[in-house]
Amino acid sequence: xxxxxxxxxxxxxxxxxxxxxxxxEIEVNIYIKDHKFYPDQLELPSGHKxxxxxxxxxxxxxxxxxxxxxxxxxxxxxxxxxIILAPLKVGVYKFYGEFNEDTAKGSIIIKDSLEEAExx
Numbered sequence: 001x002x003x004x005x006x007x008x009x010x011x012x013x014x015x016x017x018x019x020x021x022x023x024x025e026i027e028v029n030i031y032i033k034d035h036k037f038y039p040d041q042l043e044l045p046s047g048h049k050x051x052x053x054x055x056x057x058x059x060x061x062x063x064x065x066x067x068x069x070x071x072x073x074x075x076x077x078x079x080x081x082x083i084i085l086a087p088l089k090v091g092v093y094k095f096y097g098e099f100n101e102d103t104a105k106g107s108i109i110i111k112d113s114l115e116e117a118e119x120x
Contacts (some may be wrong), residue, residue: 032056035100043118050085066095
């Protein structure tokens with residue numbers, strides 16, 4: 001019976017911690033159209049997990065590339081991909097489309113607070 005009580009309490013703690021963690025996640029969308037990113041600049045607050053969904057509205061493949069974020073993701077034409085980032089420190093993180101580097105450029109600007117960030 002004691003083990004059952006411990007299991008029940010553990011499950012409750014896990015459920016509540018998962019719920020509060022999910023509230024700390026910021027979801028943003030980026031669109032690729034005519035070999036450009038829209039928006040090409042995101043301002044987000046620090047201290048939050050970030051889920052970026054990238055919609056490639058072009059018929060050609062693109063690769064989201066960011067040495068700053070240590071991420072790269074192939075996105076076939078007319079499809080989408082999701083990138084999840086751990087909370088980032090204040091700063092500027094650049095990204096680009098590897099197949100269209102001249103036009104597909106952008107940045108994520110991490111600010112101290114929600115009040116300073118525009119895209120939340």
